[in-house]
Amino acid sequence: MDIIFWIVLPLAGLTLGWTIRWLFARLKLTASEQEATRIKEDAVKQAEAARKEMLLEAKEKIISEQKQAERETRERRAELQRFEHRVLQKEDSIDKKLRQVERVEQQLAEKERVFVERENALKQEGCKLRTELERISGLSVDEAKALIISELENEAKHDAQTIINKIESEANLSAEKKARDILLSTIQRVATEITGEVTVTTVNLPNDEMKGRIIGREGRNIRTLETITGVDIIIDDTPEAVVISCFDPVRREIAKVAMERLISDGRIHPARIEEVVTRVSKDISQKIFEEGEKVLYDLGIHNISQEGIRALGRLFFRTSYGQNVLYHSKEVAHIASLLAAEIGANTELAKRGALFHDIGKGVETDSELNHAEIGMDMARKMGEDPRIINAIGSHHNDIEPSCIESVIVQIADAISAARPGARKETMDNYIKRLKNLEDIATSFTGVEKSFAIQAGRELRVIVHSDEVSDETTKVIARDVAKKIETDLRYPGRIKVTIIRETRIVEYAR
DSSP, rough: HHHHHHOOOOOHHHHHHHHHHHHHHHHHHHHHHHHHHHHHHHHHHHHHHHHHHHHHHHHHHHHOOOOOOOOHHHHHHHHHOOOHHHHHHHHHHHHHHHHHHHHHHHHHHHHHHHHHHHHHHHHHHHHHHHHHHHHHHHOOHHHHHHHHHHHHHHHHHHHHHHHHHHHHHHHHHHHHHHHHHHHHHEEEEEESSOOOOOOOOOOSSSSTTHHHHHHOOGGGGHHHHHHHHHHHEEEOOOTTTEEEOSOOOHHHHHHHHHHHHHHHHOOSHHHHHHHHHHHHHHHHHHHHHHHHHHHHHHHTOOOOOOHHHHEEEEGGGOOETEEEHHHHHHHHHEEEEEEHHHHHHOOHHHHHHTTTTTGGGOOOOOSOOOHHHHHHHHHHHHOOOOHHHHHHHHHTTTSOOOSHHHHHHHHHHHHHHTTSSSSOOOHHHHHHHHHHHHHHHHHHHTTEEEEETTTTTTEEEEEEETTOOOOHHHHHHHHHHHHHHHHHHOOSSSEEEEEEEOOOOOOOO
């Protein structure tokens, strides 16, 4: 029994525990179902309340939109009524204006009819008057018209010439004063030599016996010197002097320096001559380069090729009318730079173009081109600015100037060449220039005499007073000046003065 009891007791406990657990689970399930039912009911209630609220809001919105639509409809209806009222008013106004226009048209038609009648009457009266005037004057309509036109034309020409003379006078006064101020300011700031250097081609000898040593046995010394240097040595009866002749100034300078060194050394023979000439050639070549560099340094110009520097340096031995071309180019560069600064042009371009304007004279070439064309070609090879190339080519008017800097170079070149003491001029050229000036003046109708004075700087022309009027004298003066500009080449400026004398003679009897 005890065994059975201990066996049954645990089973009973297990059964009881399981039963109790099942009861608790059942209770929890029941409670969960009740809670779920309650949540469901609450959710249904909330959804119903939300639905009712949304319906209420929708109804309120619909009602608000209906009210808004009704209000807009009323406003549009009122606006349409106002627009219709304005249209009706405009129609009334247009009807009134149409009636006024009709009345005005009727009045204009009546006036036009009256004007036409008056015009026809005036035409008839005009024909009668014209016929009467032709009868009285003895001139037809075309003849009278031509006479009036001729008188008006003469009067207009006289008035136009008077105005032109006044304008020219005022312009000349203003332009001359301004140009004088600029040129004076420029020239006074340039400090250069009074006269240019002249290349010397005569070598002084210590005595006449040196001539025989220069000639050498059977003339071998002089032939060697002439062959190596490329010059002609003239030994004549001039005491203690030998003349060196050559178109190339560099060769002439080499021969001059070499001969002076040979004379001072005393040893004169072909081998010594070759040695001295070779050494002098190197020295002159170095001097050419140094002179070119010196000018560039003084002017502050850079980026020049070796060939350009040597071409500039060769100008040191070149002269034009007795004026050293290198010094002349340097002076022109200074003047052009100052002129450009005065009038607001490009100073660097003007200075560079002015320095290179005669560079063609220093180029070693056998070309048939003139020095301006050779200088243009060289400037193109050096990669210079097209305006500088134009300034080089146009400084003697071989081509037209394309910029203000080219004109400045022309002016600066003329100033440098025209200043007193800068150049020498032969008597023949001087007399020829004066005669050409006088011939140009006397070629005009009405000119009695002409005189070139002040070294050709002024031309005075005397005209016949009975053939030329006061107004015509100004026309002649302008035409003479233009013909001089066209036909002659001259430095500076030439003043043309026309003199008309009015002489009245009466006799007392």
